Amino acid sequence: xxxxxxxxxxxxxxxxxxxxxxxxSAAGWPPQSGAQxxxxxxPNILNWIxxxxxxxxxxxxxxxxxxxxxxxxxxxxxxxxxxxxLRKFHNGNRPVHEGAEWSDYFAARVHGLDVAIxxxxxxxxxxxxxxxxxxxxxxxxxxxxAPFEQSLHxxxxxxxxxxxxxxxxxxxxxxxxxxxxxxxxLRGCQGYRVSWAPTPxxxxxxxxxxxxxxxxxxxxxxxRRGDTVTRDGTPISKERGCDTRIPAVVxxxxxxxxxxxxxxSEEGGQAGVDSLVFFTDERSPQYLQDLEDALxxxxxxxxxxxxxxxxxxxxxxxxSRGLQLNLTDxxxxxxxxxxxxxxATLQLSRARFCRL
Numbered sequence: 001x002x003x004x005x006x007x008x009x010x011x012x013x014x015x016x017x018x019x020x021x022x023x024x025s026a027a028g029w030p031p032q033s034g035a036q037x038x039x040x041x042x043p044n045i046l047n048w049i050x051x052x053x054x055x056x057x058x059x060x061x062x063x064x065x066x067x068x069x070x071x072x073x074x075x076x077x078x079x080x081x082x083x084x085x086l087r088k089f090h091n092g093n094r095p096v097h098e099g100a101e102w103s104d105y106f107a108a109r110v111h112g113l114d115v116a117i118x119x120x121x122x123x124x125x126x127x128x129x130x131x132x133x134x135x136x137x138x139x140x141x142x143x144x145x146a147p148f149e150q151s152l153h154x155x156x157x158x159x160x161x162x163x164x165x166x167x168x169x170x171x172x173x174x175x176x177x178x179x180x181x182x183x184x185x186l187r188g189c190q191g192y193r194v195s196w197a198p199t200p201x202x203x204x205x206x207x208x209x210x211x212x213x214x215x216x217x218x219x220x221x222x223x224r225r226g227d228t229v230t231r232d233g234t235p236i237s238k239e240r241g242c243d244t245r246i247p248a249v250v251x252x253x254x255x256x257x258x259x260x261x262x263x264x265s266e267e268g269g270q271a272g273v274d275s276l277v278f279f280t281d282e283r284s285p286q287y288l289q290d291l292e293d294a295l296x297x298x299x300x301x302x303x304x305x306x307x308x309x310x311x312x313x314x315x316x317x318x319x320s321r322g323l324q325l326n327l328t329d330x331x332x333x334x335x336x337x338x339x340x341x342x343x344a345t346l347q348l349s350r351a352r353f354c355r356l
Contacts, residue, residue, distance in 0.1 A: 044075035044158060045131060045165045047141070049122050051080075052171035053087045056105060056331050062175070064108070064194040065186055066168065067117065071110045072189030073154055075166065078131060081119035082331070090281065091330045104325060105335045107197045115194070128165035141167030147178065151185040198339050201317070201325075202332075206339025208313040213304055215275035219260075220306075220344035221253060222337075223280035223291075224351035242350040244282075246291050249350055250298045257299060260346045273345050279306035279337045281330075310336050 048066045050059065063079060070077040082100040101119045108115040120130060126141055128134045140153045150166065157164040175182075198206065210218075225244050242248075253276070261272040276295060282288060288305060296303045310333050318325055325332060341347055 044073055044154070044163055045128070045137065046070035046073065046075040046077050047122055047125065047128055047131060047165050047167040048077065048079045049125065049167060049169045050085045050171070051123070051169055052173075053085060054172070055087055055090050056334060058172075059085055060106060060196060062170065062172070063102075063117075064196070066170070067108050067115055067194045068110060068192040069186060069189050071115060072192040073151075073158060073166070075164075076118065077115065078118045078120050078122060080122050084121065084123050086331055090334075092283070092328065094328060096329065096331065097326045099324065100326075100329065100331075103199060104329075105199070105202070105331055107199050109195045109197060110192050126167045126169060128167055131165060134165065137163050137165040139165050139167065141165075141169075147182045147185050151188075198335065201323075202335045203339055205310065205314050205317055206336045206343075208317070209306075209309050209336065209340050210343055212309060212313055213275050213277065213302075215273070215302070217273045217345040218275040218277060219253075219257065219273045219301075219346040219348060220341040221249075221276060221278040221295075221348040222341065222351055223249060223278060223282065223349075225280060225282045244350050246287070246294050249291065250294050252350060253295060253348060254298055256346065256348050273301065275302045275304065277304040277306045277309065277340065277344075279341070306337055306340065307333060310340070 046066060046069060048063065048070075050063075054062075067077050079102060081098075082102060082105070083096045083098050086096045086100075088095055102117040103119075108117055122130050125131070126143075128137060128139050131137075138157055140150050140157070144150055144153065154164055154166050197203075223244050224242075257272065276299060278291065278295065280288070280291075292303050292305055295301070311327065314333070314336065315327060317323075318327070
């Protein structure tokens with residue numbers, strides 16, 4: 001190396017030497033969120049680059065760790081946009097529309113405060129060049145050592161008020177092997193836990209769907225079939241799915257309703273539910289109609305197809321507000337169904353890890 005010249009590797013090494021003796025939980029670190037003003041009011045940026053395709057729940061689970069990490073380092077959180085991450089399979093084999101934002105599906109909170117998740121096309125953006133004002137930042141990330149070394153570099157920059165972009169490429173296979181390297185970084189930010197909440201639109205439509213049922217109390221049933229069953233409806237394996245053939249579903253619902261009714265009567269509570277709403281990724285009209293009819297006959301309850309219920313309440317809300325969200329976006333509808341299911345007196349599932 002030429003005299004007077006520094007490489008990124010040497011900067012990381014210098015940061016390690018100068019601050020390596022400090023535990024991440026030392027006094028004054030992490031900085032209090034919002035307490036640090038950077039040159040030109042530019043925030044630090046954590047640029048989370050999701051490299052593999054996944055469903056909404058899987059993405060949210062992994063994203064949560066890094067939203068918390070961003071808050072810990074007083075950084076704005078940028079994530080690969082949904083159309084580059086969410087699987088087509090769970091969206092009727094249709095790509096998620098390009099204009100989708102993570103904020104369409106859920107809201108993140110840390111310490112009770114909303115945290116913005118910026119959706120960007122950053123799949124090839126480890127340099128941070130796709131982000132606003134990138135030329136004013138120091139870039140931390142890929143190719144600059146193990147995660148703990150990167151965190152020390154980011155910390156050293158934060159200490160002197162120098163804005164940085166920390167780029168973190170992520171996919172599940174590499175996460176499995178690198179998890180031990182990330183543990184000391186994430187452990188130092190354990191106080192920055194993320195909680196997830198419905199967006200205002202998702203909550204409103206979910207509550208309207210509940211009102212439309214006009215039920216004093218209801219049970220919800222979630223049936224997952226698309227990637228967990230064979231062509232005849234039998235589960236691929238005990239680990240991956242349940243028996244979702246209609247007789248098995250009906251038997252499961254009857255058993256659980258009887259258990260719930262017995263438990264309620266023993267506790268002196270309400271005898272049971274008067275309605276049942278089911279949600280499924282199955283697209284066969286015959287299966288859906290046969291399931292609805294069989295559940296109504298076997299239980300004596302009013303039975304609702306949850307997707308039709310959500311669509312009926314979602315469309316007028318979007319039209320009245322001039323919103324351009326896509327009615328065929330299964331991930332948006334799934335987010336709404338979570339609100340409905342959360343309000344159910346009894347939540348039933350034939351998805352994974354089945355109760356026989």
